Amino acid sequence: MTFRVTILGSSSASPTPRRNPAAHALNVHEQFFLIDCGEGTQQRLMRAGINPQKINAIFISHLHGDHVYGLFGLISTLGLQGRRTPLTVYAPRPFDEILACHLRYFDSQLPYEVIWQEVETRKHRLLYENKVLEVYSIPLRHRVPAAGFLFREKEPPLNILKEAIEQYGLGIADCAAAKRGEDLLLADGRTIPNESITYRPYRGRSYAYLSDTLYSPKAAGLVQGVDLLYHEATFADSDKALARQTGHSTARQAATAALKAGAGRLLIGHFSSRYKDETVLVEEARKLFPQTEAAEEGKSYEIPLLKTKR
Numbered sequence: 001m002t003f004r005v006t007i008l009g010s011s012s013a014s015p016t017p018r019r020n021p022a023a024h025a026l027n028v029h030e031q032f033f034l035i036d037c038g039e040g041t042q043q044r045l046m047r048a049g050i051n052p053q054k055i056n057a058i059f060i061s062h063l064h065g066d067h068v069y070g071l072f073g074l075i076s077t078l079g080l081q082g083r084r085t086p087l088t089v090y091a092p093r094p095f096d097e098i099l100a101c102h103l104r105y106f107d108s109q110l111p112y113e114v115i116w117q118e119v120e121t122r123k124h125r126l127l128y129e130n131k132v133l134e135v136y137s138i139p140l141r142h143r144v145p146a147a148g149f150l151f152r153e154k155e156p157p158l159n160i161l162k163e164a165i166e167q168y169g170l171g172i173a174d175c176a177a178a179k180r181g182e183d184l185l186l187a188d189g190r191t192i193p194n195e196s197i198t199y200r201p202y203r204g205r206s207y208a209y210l211s212d213t214l215y216s217p218k219a220a221g222l223v224q225g226v227d228l229l230y231h232e233a234t235f236a237d238s239d240k241a242l243a244r245q246t247g248h249s250t251a252r253q254a255a256t257a258a259l260k261a262g263a264g265r266l267l268i269g270h271f272s273s274r275y276k277d278e279t280v281l282v283e284e285a286r287k288l289f290p291q292t293e294a295a296e297e298g299k300s301y302e303i304p305l306l307k308t309k310r
């Protein structure tokens with residue numbers, strides 16, 4: 001039951017020799033999602049061994065080129081490879097206009113459908129849901145409408161405690177009711193609360209992607225308790241005026257967001273190319289939030305399954 005983020009791009013406005021513009025791949029129980037799609041994403045996917053045909057849906061945070069230039073090449077390649085499965089792209093308006101233009105001039109014979117779902121960047125909404133995962137939009141504060149995303153693994157179904165089965169002599173119907181979350185009604189009129197006869201075999205995991213944005217306490221609040229937080233840290237604190245002016249965060253502000261969110265770990269990225277070495281940014285963030293790492297191109301970050309002790 002995998003829950004893994006792979007960094008495909010962690011640079012800001014332009015590519016550098018070591019970093020590509022923004023793109024992450026998320027694997028949740030072997031279902032793949034792409035978050036932003038900067039230039040170079042196709043090659044990064046190949047190097048990471050992720051088959052692009054397996055991508056279920058794509059989430060675009062905002063319509064700046066460093067988050068979207070790679071998408072149109074990817075759409076074409078998927079068609080050349082014979083994709084038939086529709087592909088949903090969640091993106092802010094006016095992505096529909098850009099997509100229509102691309103399809104008209106470059107991919108009029110595309111063998112699959114690209115479906116656009118609008119992300120209303122000012123709203124915190126459930127965007128996508130399947131059996132094991134929910135994806136929410138997180139309003140961000142940037143120069144253009146932008147939203148981050150929270151990927152939350154659903155809580156697993158309830159299991160029945162073995163000792164409860166013996167203690168209360170639970171039958172099939174009792175167990176089914178308990179698994180639905182119902183309390184147990186005993187023949188002598190006593191009620192046994194559901195939580196004392198059931199448990200969750202593991203805890204749902206979560207990943208949040210907050211880029212690009214000014215420091216936003218509200219966004220941090222909306223990803224409360226997240227296991228792994230990716231937060232942009234385009235600048236060092238010494239350049240905070242520039243960060244404010246361009247709608248970005250400093251490493252210190254990324255750490256402040258992680259603290260406020262009560263995150264398990266913080267990954268910083270979207271680094272300005274002015275920093276030849278990101279150590280200064282990591283050190284700055286670690287002063288406030290020690291569990292900080294700089295996102296590394298091509299590296300995967302696993303969120304391990306924590307089994308409940310029973």
Ligand SMILES: [Zn+2]
Pocket residue numbers: 012013022064066067212270
């Ligand atoms: Zn950007």
Ligand SMILES: [Zn+2]
Pocket residue numbers: 062064142212
């Ligand atoms: Zn941007």
